[in-house]
Amino acid sequence: MKIFIKRLPSRFGVLLLAIFMMGCLPKAPGYPFRPASELKGEAQKLSDNLEDYIKKWAKGEVSARLPENILPKGYDTERFKNVRLVSFENIDPQEQWVTRTAHNIDFNKLYGSFPDPHCTYLLAPLIYAPFGSEMIIEGEFPYCRFFNIQTSPPFDGEGYRYDKFAGNGEVAIVDSDIVPKPGNINPFLPNGKRMAKNRSYKVTYKMAMGNANTLDPSHSTPYRGDGNVRYGSAIQVQGPWGIDTKSGHGRGIWDFGDVWIRYYGIDHDKFPTGGVSFPKIYFQLKTGEKFAIIADYEGFIEASEQTMANRNIGNNDPASYNGRDIGWDKQFGIFLQIATGGARALYKNTEADKAYVRNLHKGITGRGADMPAPASLEPHATGCNYHGYLTNGMSIKKGKVYVLTGRMPTFPNTRNGAQTLEPAQCRYWSMTSYDASFPFSKVAGLENTSIMDDEIVLDADRNYVIVYSRKEDRPRNATPENGVTWVDYGDTCTQAFTLRWVSVGPEWSFDKTPNELNLPWKRTTWSGSQYDKSIIGNNDRNGFLGAYHPVRHYMDKKKFEDLGINISKKSLPDWE
Template sequence: MRNIVIFLFTLTFFGCLPKAPEYPYRSAADLKAEAQRISDNLEHYIKKWAKGEVPSKLPDSILPKGYDSERFKNIRLVKFEDIDPKDQWVSRMAHKINFKKLYGSFPDPHCTYLLAPIIYAPFGSFMKIEGDFPYCRFFSVQTSPPFDGAGYRYDKFAGNGEVAIVDSDIVPKANNSNPFKPNGNRLAKNRAYEVIYKMSLGNATELDPSHEPPYRGNGKLRHASAIQAQGPWGANKSEGHGRGPWDFGDVWIRYYGIDKDKFPDAGVELPKMYFELKTGEKFTVVADYEGFVQASEETMANRDIGNSDPAPYNGKDIGWDKQFGIFLQIASGASRALYKNSPSDKKYVRDLHKGITGRGADMPAPSSLEPHATGSNYHGYLTNGMSIKKGKIYVLTGKMPTFPDTRNGAKILKPAQCRYWSLTTYDAAFPFSKVKGLENTSIMDDEIILDDNRNYTLVYSRLEDRPKNATAENGITWIDYGNTATQAFTLRWVSVGPEWSFDKSPNELNLPWSKTTWSGSEFDKTIIGSNNQDGFLKEFHPLRHYMSKETFENIGTKLTKKRSVVWE
């Protein structure tokens, strides 16, 4: 991420665009052969360690050249019987927004994230994760994908998505039950599970059809890799970090919409994770994560910066953009901010993204799929940006899909049109903020006031600009926007098909890559990119309005009845 910030700073201030790397930078066959050599050397060392012939600390010759040695130190093997889950996971707990202490890395604060930032094991070994099903609305396990040599994962955040197992598909242990089954007992006492991944060489979709939309399937086994290639920017010091082309894998676990009486750990202990070689040796790999934790847990206060109306690229006619990659979205936003909107500008963004990550709508799966590194496979991420001048307010109106209302201890997980819906905003000037991806506001589905037809009105403003009629009694949800004028909005719409989805779910089948993201080769603004409800989402499309505090007070609550946009 640090190099991406430098890239954006250069792009924004000097208009200097780095050359898009050629794809592929190395042949997939060569990368697979080298990955196999790394795997063989690692396996040989583990077997010697298990016999007591070598120390537990992995020497530099065994570690992947390219990992972040400043954030991960003292990388070592641990025997199965000595595993402590607290040494395996870095946690970002769900939390309330606090303007004095905001977190970075683009979180949804309604989610508790568990990250194993290092997994390292040879091909053919099995990774097992054992834990208890959490008390929450949505739960998934995602692991870095099988190694195919065609897709890259630069610096852990830019590249192909993880291979996921969603809550409903996870197999409970004997004499236990899965509380995420449709209409299942959410409060079941015996709720232990086991998830198994095989470390594999090969194409993710060919190894397992569950790694294709809707990303569902038998939960007994998935395929992954704990050895990853970082692509050309891994070796390029002038534009990338230049540490080297290789990296560890990782595991993400998410608990969304945690039951209020189980907040914030979802009422469960950390799961235990371990590897097993074909020959029976059981182990895990841990490290000293202080550098990583320090960087990820740094906070900042809400920044009092800017005082402007929205720029044209965030203006009256702009709707929503679908996200198919974090780096792609960042590069697209920078290009739009420089008013580089021509077909050649968009092609440059596509080429840059493909060269760095190996991903693109024109690539074979999995590199053409919606899931991208560090993103949830079950989320439709819709984004746009906004600036609010002092004295003005921003209003969103639309219809909320149905969702299972669970956080007050509901016993049954009912099917619905979606599993979860939230809207979170971030400091949009993140290249110039000490903490990147700084959260500012967040609201989820059951916190939003709905009328009898499930329509909502969200009003964003500074505290002093709150309209006097923006109250719950008037059916309006008011959100304190804080003092950061320009913010990026991310709508997380979680679908678990078919039980928690419907014909308007914003997944990649309904909203294809080439047509619904700004840089797409066939981008069609009318699908979701316009600020009206004539496109695909119809009444579920959040309409954007911008006006003075006084105008809203004069309108009263009638805004919810209109399909037209009010914009000053």
Template sequence: MAIAALSTGLTVTLTLLPASAQDATSEEVRPAAQPVSEHAAKSLGTVVRTDERYGHDRLFQGPRGWVYWNVLEGPKPIQNPNLWPDMQSTYFLGRFAMPPGSSMTLRGSFPYARFFQFAIYKFERETFVAIGESLRGPDFEPDPLSENPFRVGANRLAEHRNYTIRILAEPPPQDASQRETNTLYVGRDGAELQGVIRIYLADQNKDGAGWGPADAPFAGTGLPVYEGTLADGTKLNAEQVAQQFGKPFSAATKQPMTTDEWVQLVQSERNDPDLPPETAPARNPPQWEKYWTNAYTLFGAFKPPTERANIRYEGAMEGGGEGPYLVTFLSRTFGPVYVLQGKMPTFPDTFAGEDGKGLAIMPEAQTQYWSLVSCEAVPSGQVVDGIADFQVPLDADRNYTIVVSRPEDRPSNATLENGVAWLKWSPRGEGLDDPRNRSDFGMLIMRIMANNPEWKERPDLITTPGTEAEVMGPYFPRGYYTTRTDFESNGVKLP
């Protein structure tokens, strides 16, 4: 099956290989568990090789992501990204606790990818919450004689691309200027931590993690090598770090709500009177807003405005993730086709480059990464489809139109050839394995990550609920419900 992915000025055709056609670099042959979305950017063989190359580390578990869970036959529980992942992401998660005064040193190489981050989360509020300790790609100081490919103007394809970072079980200096280079501080309380290696959109000719080639043997290591030091100076090798610092993983990320809790919320008599149980929390016209805390965004979306105003919205978004995110809830009851419009910020189109080997020089842009995913409800947490910035056709003013529907409702003119991207609406609706499942439910999440501080309409500047459209101007997404027949007859309705 051929998959077309639209890049700025370039069409890239990728082939999903059946298991029998995988090359000899795969140690194990596994058939695809499910068909891959037409927006996936890696072949089945590449997905399998990524899993085999990097799936054996004692501390950093993975690779975790939508494509590994949906494509691999018999994926590991840790590979289930059951809280609305991006389709182009590859994660590696390490859970550990560090005694006071200890440290970990990690030595790795920058991936060939659009976005790279190492972040630390602390377990609290029954999940892992960001503590402000992270390094995005441009933040890393490269090793001597190496280049950081994520900095504007850098050679993205540089051969020497190594880094060294340190995790220190001490509180961060009160004076930020006293922080050590490439150092993350996690405190002396010995709390359970989660380190996340986050990689988005590896280059076309690389594996899913962006370290090794997509279709040839790889002699490198990819994942960083690590060692530790205790407060008394005792040195720990990688095996000892995993043994003394490492913590076990649960089968999967705990959902913010169970099915029963979600259904009770849907049917609550205290909900906004304008939100009947058949469609709550979707509204007509649909409303986009910034994703705040789970309490404000998930629970609060059902409540009357006066009650919602009393819910805390400030603070880190639970469950990790690199925002800002925008979210909207939908219902096919209002219309089987949802049309989304907005202006695409400039982004570095790194995937293919001029020769199919990735963009050579990192350009300046408004955002590092933009994407849209179609989701099931929170008890499921699954994504059913997703599209990244380079796959969205734009007009001369960088405006886009994206149609969301089930395949049977897809308008015949909702195609790339007509300048329209298409995203699949969840065929299971809420995705609950429960007779109370509402099949008409829909949900979209938009990621706009690592934004340029010079971009005046960036969503990072949204600090109060309700100001999203004012802050983002033409970049704020707007949408409406319609039908297949109406869209085929009238096309896009201008605002």
């Protein structure tokens, strides 16, 4: 099995290190860097040349290996080698996917690039096909809590996808909307038969040029639609950093597309692959030729398989930007969130600083709250369209503990072989933390802790008390018997937390769902032009989420032990 880590490009890691060392951020590129009409014209030429080559290959007139003049100038030649055509009959799904399987946290072997370890990720990192062709994905519904398919968006020339991780989000089809093959059952329907044996599907993406939302209205909140046809593109443009050798990689502006599949909350007896084989991907031209394009991914895998042990670094209380009054920030882009973290860590908090972060993000990705859809939508490159991502940071000094209290939304409790998928307030909920000093780490985005909904102790009102500490600082009363979930924080002092709140509306959603309608971009992320800290940014339950807002507490170990037994969120001091 090929394994990958959804990693930040090394060039970006070097850039971030320079930011923190030099105390400055890169110049914001102007938007647009080139007219969309020009980019569309060049993309169409790439498409036409590729289609002509595929037809010649199908007739036996040219080699299966694609020559450089057919490939997009800008793709990572170190990560993708020997790019070649494969006939339909010879497609092996094992060669199409690289995977990161769900796993338990092991402090001796931690993975990077901000994964949720309760999820198995399947990535087809190279799809390449002309406009007008169709991409077909055939597989089986996995045995898990949540499953979806996402493909790089249709080509519009307005939005960019820099180095596959920064830009517009993929176009998704979620488990419940997929029509199964004749004679099969979709186990993800509300109250559907989860254990059905016949569970095959077939999904089609039309490779298209145009606006994602015009082509397919399902590409907007709640990202639901009828039928098994969606729109995407296997040709992508990387924007100004594709030719910028100072801040970007400078390889060129063109790139392949990709496909992401996620299995969250896998049934225990089907762990970690969901109990199904890899799906098969193939393309079909309008003239009938069927094919796939694959590559040797060893360079990609070698760079991505690197792990690290938990780092014993730091011993300090939280900085002011992670302090007692700080709540949560809503994520609308990985690049935007990292740039925000860099600005806040440098104490750049003025309106001009926030405008700079917005302009930097817009110049590199073509995204922004003031842009037309899809560039103004919550989904962003490599993020899941059905997640509400909420983030903040924390530091824990030795001898102290960090506590989260709040109310858990209802979820379908499936991992022990439930027969049906019951409607609930959400589909999945997890809290994962990462080594926040990633610019100084050889593995970026190093996981440190993770806990999901059904692993958390709840009281009769679904309230939780989650205690984080180093092992030697675990309070004696931090036990399930006392209503407490304890998490080993490890030895890394400063960590970045991400709450993943997965909703599939309307069946697995409610009025507190943290989606872009309830928590709009301009108002709920730190750099937003109308940012209102009171919505989710304060450390209290007076904002939008109310009882469901995870409130942060910080105190001495002894202070927590003094709370005694039968601990509840009402007994916790605000911040000591």
